Amino acid sequence: MSLVLDVRDATKVYGAGETAVHALRGVSLQVEPGDYVAIMGASGSGKSTLMNIIGCLDVPTAGRFHLDGVDVGALDDRRQAVVRNRKIGFVFQSFNLIPRMTALMNVELPLAYGGVKPAERRRRALAALDLVGLADRVGHQPNELSGGQQQRVAIARALVNAPALLLADEPTGALDSTSTLDVLGIFDRLSATGRTIVVITHEADVAEHAKRVVRLRDGRVIEDTRLAPVDGLPPRLGEATA
Amino acid sequence: MSAVEIVRFAVRGLAANKMRSALTTLGILIGVAAVILLVAVGEGSSQSIQRNIQQLGANTLTVSSSTGGGGGGFRMARPQEDSGPRTQARPLTVDDARALADKAAAPHVASVSPVVSANAQAATYDGASHPIQQVIGTYPSYFEASNKPVAKGAYFFNDDVLAARKVVVIGQTVAENLFGPIDPVGKQITVTGVPFTVVGVLKEAGSAGGFQDADDVAIAPLTSVQQSLTGFGPLGQILVKAGSAADVAAAQAEITSVLDQRHGVGGTVAADYQILNQATLQETVSAATSTFTVLLAAVAAISLLVGGIGITNIMLVTVTERTREIGIRKAIGAPRGAILGQFLVEATLLSLVGGLLGVAIAVVGAQFTIAGITPVVVPSSVVLALGVSVAIGLFFGSYPANRAARLRPIEALRFE
Ligand SMILES: Nc1ncnc2c1ncn2[C@@H]1O[C@H](COP(=O)(O)OP(=O)(O)OP(=O)(O)O)[C@@H](O)[C@H]1O
Ligand SMILES: [Mg+2]
Numbered sequence: 029m030s031l032v033l034d035v036r037d038a039t040k041v042y043g044a045g046e047t048a049v050h051a052l053r054g055v056s057l058q059v060e061p062g063d064y065v066a067i068m069g070a071s072g073s074g075k076s077t078l079m080n081i082i083g084c085l086d087v088p089t090a091g092r093f094h095l096d097g098v099d100v101g102a103l104d105d106r107r108q109a110v111v112r113n114r115k116i117g118f119v120f121q122s123f124n125l126i127p128r129m130t131a132l133m134n135v136e137l138p139l140a141y142g143g144v145k146p147a148e149r150r151r152r153a154l155a156a157l158d159l160v161g162l163a164d165r166v167g168h169q170p171n172e173l174s175g176g177q178q179q180r181v182a183i184a185r186a187l188v189n190a191p192a193l194l195l196a197d198e199p200t201g202a203l204d205s206t207s208t209l210d211v212l213g214i215f216d217r218l219s220a221t222g223r224t225i226v227v228i229t230h231e232a233d234v235a236e237h238a239k240r241v242v243r244l245r246d247g248r249v250i251e252d253t254r255l256a257p258v259d260g261l262p263p264r265l266g267e268a269t270a
Numbered sequence: 271m272s273a274v275e276i277v278r279f280a281v282r283g284l285a286a287n288k289m290r291s292a293l294t295t296l297g298i299l300i301g302v303a304a305v306i307l308l309v310a311v312g313e314g315s316s317q318s319i320q321r322n323i324q325q326l327g328a329n330t331l332t333v334s335s336s337t338g339g340g341g342g343g344f345r346m347a348r349p350q351e352d353s354g355p356r357t358q359a360r361p362l363t364v365d366d367a368r369a370l371a372d373k374a375a376a377p378h379v380a381s382v383s384p385v386v387s388a389n390a391q392a393a394t395y396d397g398a399s400h401p402i403q404q405v406i407g408t409y410p411s412y413f414e415a416s417n418k419p420v421a422k423g424a425y426f427f428n429d430d431v432l433a434a435r436k437v438v439v440i441g442q443t444v445a446e447n448l449f450g451p452i453d454p455v456g457k458q459i460t461v462t463g464v465p466f467t468v469v470g471v472l473k474e475a476g477s478a479g480g481f482q483d484a485d486d487v488a489i490a491p492l493t494s495v496q497q498s499l500t501g502f503g504p505l506g507q508i509l510v511k512a513g514s515a516a517d518v519a520a521a522q523a524e525i526t527s528v529l530d531q532r533h534g535v536g537g538t539v540a541a542d543y544q545i546l547n548q549a550t551l552q553e554t555v556s557a558a559t560s561t562f563t564v565l566l567a568a569v570a571a572i573s574l575l576v577g578g579i580g581i582t583n584i585m586l587v588t589v590t591e592r593t594r595e596i597g598i599r600k601a602i603g604a605p606r607g608a609i610l611g612q613f614l615v616e617a618t619l620l621s622l623v624g625g626l627l628g629v630a631i632a633v634v635g636a637q638f639t640i641a642g643i644t645p646v647v648v649p650s651s652v653v654l655a656l657g658v659s660v661a662i663g664l665f666f667g668s669y670p671a672n673r674a675a676r677l678r679p680i681e682a683l684r685f686e
Contacts, residue, residue, distance in 0.1 A: 080680045083601070084679075085600075085601055085678065085679040085680040085683070086678055086679075086680040087678065105605075105606055106605055106606070106607075109600070109603050109604060109605040109606070110603065110605075111603075112600070112601065112602065112603040112679070113602065113603020113604075114603070116603075118601055118602070120683075124594075124597075124598045124601070124683065125598075126595055126598055126599075127286075127591075127595075128286035128287070129282070129286065133282075137599070137602055137604075138602040138603055140275060140279075141599075141602065141603050141604045141605065141608060142603065185602065189603075
């Protein structure tokens with residue numbers, strides 16, 4: 029079975045010499061299509077560093093990394109942009125919406141860079157916003173939305189291109205419990221439709237939504253636990269329907 | 271992504287930051303308008319001065335007495351009462367003028383006009399009164415030598431001078447102030463109580479670059495002005511016209527030798543008169559006005575620089591915000607070309623709109639008279655101002671974007 033994600037022995041060193049920080053000391057991680065992985069670990073254990081490398085936002089110091097069968101490190105700048113656009117949806121802790129652009133325009137943006145025609149763009153963006161329950165907020169700018177709503181816009185933006193991999197770095201870190209439940213509910217449903225998801229979290233009850241939990245410490249994987257089968261429903265959704 | 275799309279993104283980006291866009295446009299606008307207008311004012315004033323000098327008449331030499339405070343300039347015949355002789359210096363006399371008119375001694379001289387003048391003489395006509403800035407007493411040849419044609423009526427004649435007839439040719443300003451719509455020719459005015467008959471009205475000369483109103487004059491026969499206004503003292507100046515432009519230098523030499531002889535100049539005795547050459551004057555004034563224009567251009571260049579720094583400042587201040595935005599755009603898969611294109615188009619639109627508005631405002635502003643000067647827009651200043659400001663806008667608008675677009679997305683996102 030082809031892997032969506034195949035990281036082999038990735039290392040990341042920030043700085044050099046005396047002050048060098050070894051954020052990753054050889055991480056290997058394989059993710060099959062349809063999996064829902066939670067990455068946990070103490071602060072500074074290298075979670076974000078790993079996530080940024082997976083999301084093609086940063087490059088590893090050493091190690092190999094395949095995304096959907098493609099060796100991303102070997103791609104030129106233009107092709108990497110295409111990979112970020114088509115294969116990856118990234119949700120940030122701090123939302124990272126573009127200010128003074130409406131929710132709809134923010135969600136349309138990846139489609140515009142992907143070369144989708146305006147009418148089709150609008151239709152898909154509206155569908156994505158509908159999926160995250162924001163059909164009635166499409167004309168609002170980020171500063172007119174609550175944190176939870178902004179994060180849902182960001183999720184819609186990450187999803188709109190139907191990426192092979194949805195990445196989220198502490199997506200609920202800045203949200204209250206109700207908004208957290210909204211977001212987790214969206215992830216559960218996405219997982220149920222077969223989407224591959226990797227989420228970073230500090231919170232155990234967030235991790236309980238995933239099918240698999242990976243723990244990092246000091247830049248290494250120290251634990252890899254499966255909570256539910258790859259091709260089944262995510263555990264919480266499974267309980268609810270059972 | 272198509273070019274149209276990139277332009278649409280740029281317009282959207284500008285609309286999203288209205289304040290920044292407006293300030294940047296304003297900075298460029300002011301810089302461009304200031305340069306063009308200031309250079310236009312400089313050019314306008316230098317052209318008007320040139321024109322006025324040319325109006326004084328070509329091929330003429332002005333001889334004035336150098337006693338009592340330096341020879342007067344062109345047109346401004348020194349008031350009679352200032353020209354009291356000093357030590358042995360001899361004033362200019364009608365006999366001097368007559369000697370210069372001698373074809374044998376001065377073959378290159380075409381005409382000689384002795385001139386006396388009286389300043390600020392009260393003139394009245396039928397209840398209206400007007401102080402004439404300058405009343406000139408001379409011979410009819412003066413009209414041609416000083417390039418003062420009549421628009422209405424006629425000049426006076428040599429007979430009038432010999433008979434000391436009280437006839438006068440008045441300037442436009444005098445005609446307007448005393449007569450209004452009435453035709454002044456044939457009417458009688460009084461100048462300082464003495465009645466004069468108006469025989470002609472001079473053609474309008476136009477303002478003399480703000481020094482003096484060249485139309486606020488009255489010209490009468492030498493003898494009548496001496497009789498009634500100045501008395502039979504020394505002449506203010508002698509206006510000499512050379513046969514042609516090529517004869518001016520020879521005529522000047524002849525005048526010098528005639529007057530040196532008559533005034534006993536030579537050896538230890540310094541000349542008590544001076545000769546003002548129109549061509550020399552023109553060169554001097556040209557040099558002065560071009561210095562003035564350079565000065566204005568320097569002021570303008572500084573304003574362009576200040577405007578440029580303002581633009582740079584606004585562009586750079588928003589770099590942090592824009593760098594994060596670029597990080598976000600890269601993270602969702604924007605190719606570098608699309609990002610660069612957007613920022614380049616944004617910067618181009620801002621600087622072009624600002625620059626063109628600045629040109630428009632400057633061109634409109636140049637239609638008005640500024641401090642008595644009609645500005646003349648110099649095309650090269652338009653090109654320069656527009657070019658420099660657009661270059662500044664483009665560079666500082668796209669350089670930070672270029673730098674940010676080269677960063678890895680995570681670096682751009684973390685930029686502070
Ligand atoms: N740009 C950077 N330059 C230098 N060191 C960095 C940089 N980014 C991260 N680090 C270091 O790398 C290590 C791992 O950081 P990382 O952000 O991956 O941690 P994390 O597991 O995401 O922590 P948290 O849970 O607090 O977000 C930390 O020691 C951090 O200080
Ligand atoms: Mg982190």
